[in-house]
Each structure stands twice: as C-alpha cells, then as structure tokens.
Amino acid sequence: xxxxxLTPPSPKPALSGDTALSLLHDATEAIxxxxxxxxxxxxxxGAEKLWGYSPDEVRDRNVRTLVPDFACGEPGGYASxxxxxxxxxxxxxxxxxxxNRHGDYITGELTLSSSKVGPKGRKYYLVSIKAVTExxxxxxxxxxxxxxxxxxxxxxxxxxxxxxxxxEVENFIPNTVAILVLIDEDHRLHVLSGPGxxxxxxxxxxxxxxxxxxxxxxxxxxxEAATVxxxxxxxxxxxxxxxSCWASAIKACNGKISGIFALFSRNTSTIxxxxxxxxxxxxxxxxxxxxxxxxxHHISQLANYDPLTGFLNRTAIHKILRNLVGKPGDNHFAVLxxxxxxxxxINDALGHTNxxxxxRAVAARIKSLxxxxxxxxxxxxxxxxxxxxxxxxxxxxxxxERLIQGMEDPIEIGGxxxxxxxxxxxxxxxxxxxxxESLIGHAEAAMRLAxxxxxxxxxxxxxxxHTAAQDRLVLGSALRESLAKGLLNLHYQPQIEAKTGALYxxxxxxxxxxxxxxxxxxxxxxxxxxxxGQIEAIGVWCLEEACRQIVAWDRDGVMIPAVSxxxxxxxxxxxxxxxxxxxxxTRFGIAPERLTxxxxxxxMMDENKDTMDVxxxxxxxxxxxxxxxxxxxxxxLSRLTxxxxxxxxxxxxxxxxLEHDANAQAVTTAVIGIGNRLGMTVVTEGVETExxxxxxxxxxxxxxxxxxxxxxxxxNDLETWFRQPRKIMPAMRRAGEEKxxxxxxxxxxxxxx
Numbered sequence: 073x074x075x076x077x078l079t080p081p082s083p084k085p086a087l088s089g090d091t092a093l094s095l096l097h098d099a100t101e102a103i104x105x106x107x108x109x110x111x112x113x114x115x116x117x118g119a120e121k122l123w124g125y126s127p128d129e130v131r132d133r134n135v136r137t138l139v140p141d142f143a144c145g146e147p148g149g150y151a152s153x154x155x156x157x158x159x160x161x162x163x164x165x166x167x168x169x170x171x172n173r174h175g176d177y178i179t180g181e182l183t184l185s186s187s188k189v190g191p192k193g194r195k196y197y198l199v200s201i202k203a204v205t206e207x208x209x210x211x212x213x214x215x216x217x218x219x220x221x222x223x224x225x226x227x228x229x230x231x232x233x234x235x236x237x238x239x240e241v242e243n244f245i246p247n248t249v250a251i252l253v254l255i256d257e258d259h260r261l262h263v264l265s266g267p268g269x270x271x272x273x274x275x276x277x278x279x280x281x282x283x284x285x286x287x288x289x290x291x292x293x294x295x296e297a298a299t300v301x302x303x304x305x306x307x308x309x310x311x312x313x314x315x316s317c318w319a320s321a322i323k324a325c326n327g328k329i330s331g332i333f334a335l336f337s338r339n340t341s342t343i344x345x346x347x348x349x350x351x352x353x354x355x356x357x358x359x360x361x362x363x364x365x366x367x368x369h370h371i372s373q374l375a376n377y378d379p380l381t382g383f384l385n386r387t388a389i390h391k392i393l394r395n396l397v398g399k400p401g402d403n404h405f406a407v408l409x410x411x412x413x414x415x416x417x418i419n420d421a422l423g424h425t426n427x428x429x430x431x432r433a434v435a436a437r438i439k440s441l442x443x444x445x446x447x448x449x450x451x452x453x454x455x456x457x458x459x460x461x462x463x464x465x466x467x468x469x470x471x472x473e474r475l476i477q478g479m480e481d482p483i484e485i486g487g488x489x490x491x492x493x494x495x496x497x498x499x500x501x502x503x504x505x506x507x508x509e510s511l512i513g514h515a516e517a518a519m520r521l522a523x524x525x526x527x528x529x530x531x532x533x534x535x536x537x538h539t540a541a542q543d544r545l546v547l548g549s550a551l552r553e554s555l556a557k558g559l560l561n562l563h564y565q566p567q568i569e570a571k572t573g574a575l576y577x578x579x580x581x582x583x584x585x586x587x588x589x590x591x592x593x594x595x596x597x598x599x600x601x602x603x604x605g606q607i608e609a610i611g612v613w614c615l616e617e618a619c620r621q622i623v624a625w626d627r628d629g630v631m632i633p634a635v636s637x638x639x640x641x642x643x644x645x646x647x648x649x650x651x652x653x654x655x656x657x658t659r660f661g662i663a664p665e666r667l668t669x670x671x672x673x674x675x676m677m678d679e680n681k682d683t684m685d686v687x688x689x690x691x692x693x694x695x696x697x698x699x700x701x702x703x704x705x706x707x708x709l710s711r712l713t714x715x716x717x718x719x720x721x722x723x724x725x726x727x728x729x730l731e732h733d734a735n736a737q738a739v740t741t742a743v744i745g746i747g748n749r750l751g752m753t754v755v756t757e758g759v760e761t762e763x764x765x766x767x768x769x770x771x772x773x774x775x776x777x778x779x780x781x782x783x784x785x786x787x788n789d790l791e792t793w794f795r796q797p798r799k800i801m802p803a804m805r806r807a808g809e810e811k812x813x814x815x816x817x818x819x820x821x822x823x824x825x
Contacts (some may be wrong), residue, residue: 074201075386075607076167076222077270077762083284083430089471092596093114093249093340093552095332096114096116097116097117098116098284098342099116099118100115100117100118100204101200101201101484102116102118102121102123102140102180102199102201102202102203102799103116103118103119103200103201104119104120104135104138104198104199104200105196105197105198105199106135106196106197106198107194107197107739108194108195108196108199109602110132110134110135110136111132111133111134112132112133112135112137112489113131113132113196115130115131115532119138119201122174122180122201123138123173123174123202123600123605124172124174125173126139127598128356128481128486128651130571136656136696138170139168139170139182140170140328141473142372142599144224145359149679153725158273162184162185162186162197163184163185163367164183164184165181165182165183166181166182166184166759167182167430168182168201169246170378171246171339175339175340175345176346177201177224177245177247179199179203179208180201180202180203180555180767181202181287182199182200182201183198183199183200183201183202184197184198184200184597185197185198185200185363187378191239198801202577205445207344209349209350209353210353212224212240212244213350213353213354215358216241216357217356218236218238218352219240220233220236220237220357220360220361220362221357224237224360224361225260226365229362230263230264230364230368231264231363231741233361233782234264234265234361234365235267236251237250237252237265237266237357237358237361238250238266238267238268239267240252241335241350241354242268242329243349245335245346245347245350245614246339247336247337247338247339248336248337248347249268249269249314249335249337249338250264250266250268250333250335250336251263251265251269251274251333251336251637252264252265252331252333252358252362252622253266253277253301253331253332253333253334253360253591254330254331254365254571255282255329255330255331255332256364257282257285258281259281259282259287260279260280260281260282261277261280261281261282261300261332261388262798263277264331264362264365265279269336269739270312270313270314271307272308272312273308273309273312273314276305276308276422277301280300282300287329290321290332291321291327291329292328294321294322294323294355295319295320295321295348296319296321297319297332297333298317298319298334299320300318300332301317301334302317302334302336309336309751313338314336314338315334315337315338315339316336316337316339317334317336317337317339317823318334318347318348318350318351319332319333319334319335319336319351320332320333320334320348320351320352320355321360322355322358322359322454323359323364324359324363325359325713326393326684329368330359330362330363331358331359333351333354333355333358333462334351335347335350335351335377347511349708372718373759375387375388376388376391378450380431380433380435381431381435381450381652382430382431383435383448383449383450383456384447384448384450385449385450385451385452386449386451386457387719388449389447389449389451389457389459389460389508389512390512391507392447392459393407393459393507393508393511393512394499394507394508396461396519397501397505397506397507397508397511398457403501403502404462404464404500404501404502405459405460405461405462405463405500405501405506406460406463406464406465406467406498406499406500406501407457407458407460407498407499407501407511407512407514407515408457408458408459408460408461408471408475408496408497408498408515409451409456409457409496409497409498409512409515409518409519410438410455410456410457410494410495410496410519411456411494411495411496411503411519411523412431412434412453412454412455412460412474412493412494412824413493413494413495413523413528413648414493414527415427415430415453415454416487418430418485418490419811420619421692422485422486422488426485426486428442429486429786430483430485430490431450431454433483433485434479434483434492435448435450435456437478437479437481437492438456438458438475438479438482440478441474441475441478441479442458443608444460445456446460446462446743447458447459447577448573451512451657455516457512457515458475462654464500465498465503465532468498468500468532469498469530469532470761472496472498472529472530475494475496475699476494476496476528476529477493479492479493480492482494492770493527493528493530494523494528495519495522495523495527495529495530496519496522496529496530496531497514497516497517497518497519497522497530497531497532497533498515498516498518498531498533499511499512499518499533499574500513500528500533500534501539503533504533505611508818514533515533517533518530518531518532518533518534519531519540523618527755547589547596547597547600548600548603548604549594549602550586550589551584551600551604551606552604552606554584554731555606555609555610555613555779558589559584559585560582560583560584560585560610560641561582561584561585561617561782561786562580562581562582562583562614562617562618562621562787563580563581563583563786563825564579564580564581564621564632564635564784564785564787564790565579565581565777565782565783565784565785565787566578566579566775566777566781566782566790566793567579567636567755567775567776567777568775568776569767569774569800570769570773570775570803571803571804572778572804573798573799573800573801573804574630575632575633575794576633576634576753576755576774576775577632577634577635577636577668578632578634578635578636578639578672578790579635579636579638579777579784579798580614580617580618580635580636580638581594581638582597582598582610583612583784594672598610602640606641607640608640608642608643608724610639611638611639611640611643612652613635613641614637614638614639615652615653615667617662618635618637619656619657619659619667620665621787622635622660622662622666623636623660623662624787625787628791630790630791630794630795632666632794633666634665634666634667635666635667635668635670635695636668636669636670636698637667637668637669637670638669638670639669639671639699640672640797641672641674642676642682643674644671644686644687645680645682645683646680646687647685647686649689649690650686650689650690650692650693653667653690653693653695653773654693657693657695664693664694664695665696666696667695667696668695668696668719669690669696669697669698670698670699670700670721671687671699671700672678672700672701673699673700673701673702674712675687676712676713676715678698678785687715687716691716696718696719697713697715697716697717697718697719698717698718698719698720698721699712699717699719699720699721699756700721701721701722701723701757702720702722702723702743712750713750715750717750717755718752718753718754719747719753719755719775719797720743720746720747720752720753720754720755721754721755721756721757722740722743722744722755722756722757722773723758724758724778725758726739726740727740727756727757727758727759727760727764727768730737730764730767730768731761731763731764731767732799737767740756740768740769740771744771744773745769746819747774753772753774753775753776754775755775755776755777756768756773756775756777756778757778758777758778759776759777759778759779759780759781760779760780761780762777762801764780765780765801765803766801766802766803769803780799781799784801
C-alpha cells in the first residue's frame with residue numbers, strides 16, 4: 073500500500089487579514105468598502121486609478137462623493153435599483169454612471185456584497201466596480217444605430233428620429249447637449265434637431281451661411297465642424313452655460329457635405345476624448361438619416377408643391393383648408409382665387425416657355441405683395457389661391473384691391489413688357505363654408521363673375537353663388553338624365569302680325585318638368601346647361617323636336633308658317649351646323665323658310681371667320697336668321713349691316729315701360745326704323761296691354777309676341793288656340809275693313825276681275 077495515501081494531508085496555512093487586505097488593495101478592479109454609515113473605509117489602487125483620488129482623500133467621506141446616486145442603508149438611496157431595501161440588491165450587478173476627478177463620465181458594472189464583522193455583527197458593504205465605458209459606449213452606439221434604421225423603415229417622422237438620436241447621445245454622457253444640423257443646397261445651416269440646445273444659440277446657427285471655402289475645409293477635415301458650430305460662437309455658448317464642443321461634419325455617399333453632428337458639454341472641467349469618439353460613431357447613421365430626410369422632403373415637394381412656382385399645389389391647399397375649418401373657436405379666414413386675364417394670348421404670342429417665365433414672375437410678384445403668414449398656392453394653369461388667416465371680409469377686399477393694383481407694373485418677359493391683369497374672387501369662412509370644396513368653389517365662382525363683369529376687378533361670393541353652385545351640381549346631373557330620357561319638352565308662343573292679326577309664326581321655348589324636382593324655370597336650367605356644357609345638346613334637341621312638331625301640325629291641318637328656335641353661341645362656331653340643319657329639313661320634308669334660327673348678341677359680335685361662314689351658310693339654305701333680344705347688350709350697328717339677318721327682336725325690357733318712359737320709346741322707335749330700312753322684320757316681345765300694341769303699331773312694328781295674344785303653350789293647346797277665333801285689335805279691324813273696301817272698289821272698277 074502506498075504510504076503517501078496513508079499519510080494524512082498537512083493543514084493549509086490560514087490567510088491572514090493583512091494578506092487579504094493586501095490582495096484587495098492591489099486588485100485591478102476598483103474595490104470600495106463602506107460601513108453602515110455610508111462612509112468609505114477602504115479604497116484600493118484600482119479605485120484610485122478609476123476615480124483619480126488617493127485613499128486619504130476619500131477615507132471617512134460619504135460614498136456619494138464617488139457615486140452620487142448610491143447610498144447603502146438609506147431609503148431610496150440606490151436610485152437605479154428603485155428599492156428601499158438595500159439588502160435586496162446585495163449579490164447583484166448593476167450598471168452605473170459617475171464622474172471622476174478629471175470630469176470624465178465613467179460607465180461601470182457595480183457588484184455589491186455585505187458581511188457582518190465583529191462581536192456586535194456590524195454590517196459592512198464591499199463595492200466592486202469594473203469600468204466598461206469603452207465597451208459600453210460601443211454597444212450603445214450599435215443599439216442606437218439599429219434603432220435609427222428600424223425607425224427609418226417605418227412611418228416615423230424624420231424629426232422624431234433625429235430627436236431620438238440627440239436624446240440618446242445625451243444619455244451616454246450626462247450634462248451634454250446634442251444637435252443635428254442640416255446644410256442645404258445654398259450652404260445654409262438648419263438645426264434639424266437639438267431638443268436641449270438654448271434657443272438663442274439655435275437662432276444664431278440658423279442665420280449662418282457657409283462660404284465655399286468653409287465647405288472645402290469641411291470636406292478636407294470633418295473635425296473642422298467644431299469651428300463652424302462652436303469657435304465662432306464660444307462667447308455666446310459660455311454665456312448660456314456651454315463650455316466645450318465636439319463636432320463632425322457629415323459627408324454623404326456622393327461626397328457632398330450634408331450636415332454636422334455636435335455634442336456640447338455643460339461641464340467646466342476637461343473631459344476625455346470619448347465624446348469625440350461618440351460623435352464620430354454617430355456620423356454614419358446620421359448621414360443615412362439626412363439622406364432619408366432629403367428623399368422624403370423631395371417626395372413631399374413633388375406631392376404638395378407646384379414645381380413651377382414653388383407654391384403649394386391644389387391637393388396641399390385643400391389639406392390646409394380642412395385644418396383651418398376644423399380649428400376650434402371663433403374662426404374667420406378668407407380664400408382668394410386669382411386668375412390671369414388673357415394668359416392664353418401670352419402663350420400664343422410668346423410661346424409656352426415665356427409663358428412659364430411669366431407665371432414665375434407673377435408668382436414672385438404675388439409673394440412680394442403678401443404678408444408672411446398668408447398661404448399661397450397655384451391651383452393649376454393660370455389660377456392662384458391665397459388664404460388670409462384670421463381675416464374678415466373688409467380687410468380681405470382691401471387686400472384684393474392692393475393686389476390688383478400691385479400687379480399693374482409691367483413684367484419683362486422675352487424682351488416684352490407685359491402688365492399682368494388679374495380677376496379675383498373672394499369667399500369667406502364660415503359664411504361660404506363649411507368645407508374646403510365649398511370655399512374654393514365659391515371663390516372660383518366669384519372670380520368667374522369678376523371676369524364676366526369687368527376683368528381686372530374682384531367679386532365677393534354671395535349666398536346666390538351657393539345656390540348657383542348647387543344648381544350646377546344637382547340640376548346639371550338631373551338635366552343630363554332628362555335629356556337622355558326625353559323628359560324635356562317644347563312650348564310654343566304665337567307671333568302675330570301687327571296690322572292683320574294673322575299668325576306670323578311661333579317661338580319654341582324649352583320647358584322641363586322633373587318627376588322629383590318639379591317644374592324648373594327656363595332661366596334657371598338654361599344657365600345650368602350653359603355652365604355644364606349641355607346647352608348645345610339642348611339646342612340640337614330643340615331643332616329636331618321643332619321639325620317633328622311642324623310635320624305633326626301639318627298632318628292635323630294646323631298650318632304654322634314658321635317656328636323660331638334659339639341656339640347658343642357655341643353652335644355657330646361649328647361648321648357642321650348648316651349641314652345638320654339641311655339634313656333635318658330633308659329628313660322631315662320641311663321647306664327651309666318655315667324654320668328660323670335665333671342668334672344672341674354674343675354671336676353678332678363674334679369676329680371669328682368660322683362664325684360668319686356658318687351664318688351665311690344657314691341663310692343660303694333659305695332658313696331665317698333672327699337677332700334675339702336686340703339692344704340689351706353691346707350691339708354694333710356696323711355689325712348689324714353685315715350680318716345676313718331676316719329679322720330682329722326687341723327685348724321685352726324695352727316694352728315694360730314703353731307707355732311712360734321716353735327713353736324706351738326713343739330706343740324702340742330707332743330699332744323699328746333701322747329694321748324697316750334694312751328690310752328686316754321687326755318682332756317685339758313682351759306685349760301685354762292694348763296700349764302697348766297701339767303704340768307699337770303706330771311706330772310700324774311688324775310682328776308682336778306676348779301675353780296680350782297668347783302665352784307659351786304645349787303643342788295640343790296651341791292646336792286648340794289655332795282653331796279658335798283670335799283677338800282682333802281696333803287697328804287690325806280697321807286694316808281689315810280698309811282691305812275689304814279696297815277689294816270692293818277694285819271689283820267695281822274691273823268687273824272682269
């Protein structure tokens with residue numbers, strides 16, 4: 073048997089207290105022993121190296137001298153633990169941040185243990201701290217980078233991501249302020265994020281525009297960013313509690329200097345180089361953040377801004393209006409719709425490139441006339457919208473006047489000096505509300521009215537405009553449906569020869585009875601038809617329906633000499649109109665002289681060659697041409713002599729006061745005289761009394777039309793009227809007696825007749 077196995081082991085030597093303390097004292101990790109009163113009683117070399125204090129400087133001093141948030145045995149003393157029971161954290165490891173003697177912020181892992189010593193069992197705590205600053209910062213930077221990339225992949229706002237970066241970096245090194253600065257295309261600084269930066273310092277940076285030399289210096293040395301954001305403003309920074317700065321320029325992948333990331337410290341003592349390392353570590357993902365910001369900004373520009381003028385586009389202005397409408401309280405604002413007068417002439421004369429230059433110049437002029445808080449938009453084409461927040465009607469109209477006057481100074485485009493004339497429509501919230509569509513629509517309607525009444529003026533939207541807009545929407549749709557289903561019909565008003573009482577013809581008048589909306593007045597639905605582009609379809613339908621009715625009357629023995637049909641100005645710009653009329657006459661087998669087409673004064677004043685050719689072609693068919701409502705607009709006598717007219721119609725507005733108004737009598741006398749001398753038949757509308765008839769007959773008016781003889785009637789009612797005796801005026805009776813007497817005398821003188 074091996075004797076060594078039988079020999080009892082020799083006892084191990086006991087470790088003396090001095091030896092143990094020596095080992096603790098020489099340990100590389102920082103070890104601090106604290107008594108139950110939170111006073112330091114042991115401070116080893118590792119702790120001395122970590123904090124920079126000697127053992128004599130900290131012995132018997134409160135542990136908060138070393139770690140401000142740490143205090144054993146006191147309720148809530150260990151803030152990071154969040155518990156009042158110190159024994160609950162014994163045996164655990166925690167991360168702490170503290171400041172050493174040199175002002176460096178140290179991150180460490182703290183392990184706490186405790187033991188009762190001596191006969192009285194007095195408790196002592198042993199604190200072991202392992203510095204992990206460099207490793208910890210690298211880990212935190214990596215975590216922050218991942219957080220930034222994840223945030224950028226979501227719908228999170230770039231501003232919020234930038235704020236997150238700045239706040240997290242400020243947590244890395246307490247008592248610091250982080251900022252992210254953009255450098256735009258004009259080399260101007262813009263503080264994208266700096267939640268903790270004093271406002272005065274941020275305002276100072278916002279006013280900086282870098283020179284080309286500055287940009288070149290940043291490109292060559294990214295650390296030159298400290299010169300840009302700190303050296304030039306050091307005095308201001310110190311006055312605001314900032315004492316040092318670490319900064320780096322941010323270079324995009326294309327080599328462009330796109331921004332600066334900087335970290336300011338409020339500590340007066342010198343700090344190690346770790347802040348600069350953190351700033352450098354943030355630069356790569358800050359570069360990605362700025363690229364994302366610029367990309368989103370570019371997309372936003374395309375989605376919300378007009379590329380020609382830089383103003384908001386129509387989509388964006390509707391969003392803003394919805395926000396303004398939804399504001400609480402007594403909210404008032406104005407919406408102005410501007411339209412350039414005769415802009416098409418500029419495009420036609422100078423070309424579209426110069427036209428775009430003119431629009432840009434007009435936009436710049438508009439911006440110069442507006443206050444900074446006004447909201448500007450180009451709605452499309454040559455239309456602009458201006459929103460005046462917190463504005464009542466009187467200031468809005470005063471601004472519109474200044475705007476119109478301010479546009480009068482000529483603008484040089486392509487060597488030409490052009491004065492911009494604008495027509496302006498104004499709508500008010502809440503009067504013309506309740507939504508963006510209504511406000512824009514009312515402003516546009518008011519602008520169209522301004523262009524119609526007098527270009528270069530403004531009009532304010534009224535409740536009547538709202539009714540017209542509703543008509544265009546509701547009646548326009550219903551009218552289109554009624555036309556398709558044949559729900560319109562014609563009534564006919566007789567026209568009587570003044571001297572004989574014989575039937576001269578009838579005027580076809582459109583009537584509309586909707587199954588749900590009831591009877592719609594012609595003045596209302598004709599206006600809607602013109603606004604919605606349906607007036608030409610109604611005109612074509614009227615022509616065809618009138619021809620069909622002539623054939624029906626002829627079949628029933630009702631001889632109507634002629635039917636007059638109203639057509640819109642748009643019909644006469646179409647060269648196909650004469651051919652269409654000829655086809656209708658041929659199809660229904662009607663003599664051309666039994667159809668008369670009525671034109672408006674706008675057609676009369678149209679100098680377009682196509683219009684004149686169409687009028688002459690219609691007259692060449694032997695179809696009558698009547699000038700409707702003569703004298704109510706801008707009739708030109710010289711034009712009257714050149715048109716192939718067969719009759720002119722005096723508007724009812726002259727007849728209403730004919731018996732008492734000398735001016736109305738003078739105009740009526742003149743028109744009848746002109747018509748007679750030009751060989752045209754003169755038809756007077758609106759004759760309602762025998763006195764009016766007598767006066768018109770004495771003036772040698774040819775034909776009369778009005779309630780004195782008959783109202784407009786449906787075809788069957790007209791047939792009944794036709795078969796009944798007609799109303800005979802004294803002048804007609806005398807004319808009949810004179811004609812009969814003349815016939816008797818001729819028979820006596822010529823028995824063979």
